[in-house]
Amino acid sequence: MAPNNWTIAEIPDLTGKTVIVTGGNSGLGFESVKAFALKGALVIMACRSVTKGEEAKKQILKFLPKADIRVMELDLTDLKSVRNFAFNFKRNHSKLEVLLNNAGIMMVPYSVTKDGFESQMGTNHLGHFALTGLLLEVIKNTPNSRVVNVSSMAHTSGEMDFNNLLFENGKGYSSTKAYSRSKLSNLLFTYELQRFFEKNKINSIALAAHPGFSSTNLANHLIKKWYVRLLKPLILKMAQPASLGALPQIRASVDPQAKANEFYGPDGKRQMKGYPIVVDPKPKARDLESARKLWVASEKLTSVIYS
Numbered sequence: 001m002a003p004n005n006w007t008i009a010e011i012p013d014l015t016g017k018t019v020i021v022t023g024g025n026s027g028l029g030f031e032s033v034k035a036f037a038l039k040g041a042l043v044i045m046a047c048r049s050v051t052k053g054e055e056a057k058k059q060i061l062k063f064l065p066k067a068d069i070r071v072m073e074l075d076l077t078d079l080k081s082v083r084n085f086a087f088n089f090k091r092n093h094s095k096l097e098v099l100l101n102n103a104g105i106m107m108v109p110y111s112v113t114k115d116g117f118e119s120q121m122g123t124n125h126l127g128h129f130a131l132t133g134l135l136l137e138v139i140k141n142t143p144n145s146r147v148v149n150v151s152s153m154a155h156t157s158g159e160m161d162f163n164n165l166l167f168e169n170g171k172g173y174s175s176t177k178a179y180s181r182s183k184l185s186n187l188l189f190t191y192e193l194q195r196f197f198e199k200n201k202i203n204s205i206a207l208a209a210h211p212g213f214s215s216t217n218l219a220n221h222l223i224k225k226w227y228v229r230l231l232k233p234l235i236l237k238m239a240q241p242a243s244l245g246a247l248p249q250i251r252a253s254v255d256p257q258a259k260a261n262e263f264y265g266p267d268g269k270r271q272m273k274g275y276p277i278v279v280d281p282k283p284k285a286r287d288l289e290s291a292r293k294l295w296v297a298s299e300k301l302t303s304v305i306y307s
């Protein structure tokens, strides 16, 4: 390891800080919760299954008995659940240093959320858009707070289509198109959020991260396919452990040197694995018009208005 590789050893003391990790019970979210708890933060694991969340918390407490982790229910496919989560959080907390929008699903067959949104756009983008907007009050109240959105290299093949943003009734749907659109949306949202913070003089920054290719539960549902089963040993060899894959989002969340709009990813070949550095997204992720249109559509769809 080169001496300048960023690892969890670089994380400053987080005592007194509050962090929310969506999807904190599994994969990269779980590794992030561990790292923040290790450094003394109060970590809220926002999970769609409280049972899974409590099980994950138990695992962490085995080796970090003093960790301050609280499990709260959050289902990003249900705006009512997102509202309940935000309400319950705000009832008990007046500040939030880091909101890590990590939860996600990948390349699932066409289905819709409780509110009728295509499920990948609904979970990966719209659920987090609504959550962030509903937590804005506490984010604003917390000097130097951060919102970190977890994107993917899949954003590079993402295409926005504002005439059919949510693949209405499955029109034009492909599981890869919807995933890459949702991951491009994560970046467009990050940059528009930062513009919103600046315009409204809010002392918070928006950043993004991607984990390269990491071994998690994200593709478990694909393993049922025969060709994925056949390729599994090769795939596993290519992937890096979740503990390494989580470093870009951990760094974006807590590195004191990190700046607004930065996008962290692995430093290895094709950004597939390695230690976290600032990387460049595709230029389309910085497109102002797409970001604006996505914001307007997201406010309309979720009825969460940023102010």
Ligand SMILES: NC(=O)c1ccc[n+]([C@@H]2O[C@H](COP(=O)([O-])OP(=O)(O)OC[C@H]3O[C@@H](n4cnc5c(N)ncnc54)[C@H](OP(=O)(O)O)[C@@H]3O)[C@@H](O)[C@H]2O)c1
Residues within 6 Å of the ligand: 022, 023, 024, 025, 026, 027, 028, 029, 046, 047, 048, 049, 052, 074, 075, 076, 077, 102, 103, 104, 105, 106, 123, 124, 150, 151, 152, 153, 210, 211, 212, 213, 214, 215, 216, 217, 218, 219
């Ligand atoms: N792994 C990679 O190589 C890779 C590459 C690029 C980007 N990413 C991104 O990394 C993020 C984390 O994924 P991961 O790889 O760590 O996968 P993972 O192990 O499957 O974890 C995903 C987490 O999201 C949660 N989640 C899914 N749907 C949810 C919903 N409706 N409401 C609340 N939580 C929900 C899952 O909950 P359950 O446990 O209940 O399912 C789980 O906790 C995702 O945004 C993904 O797009 C991963």
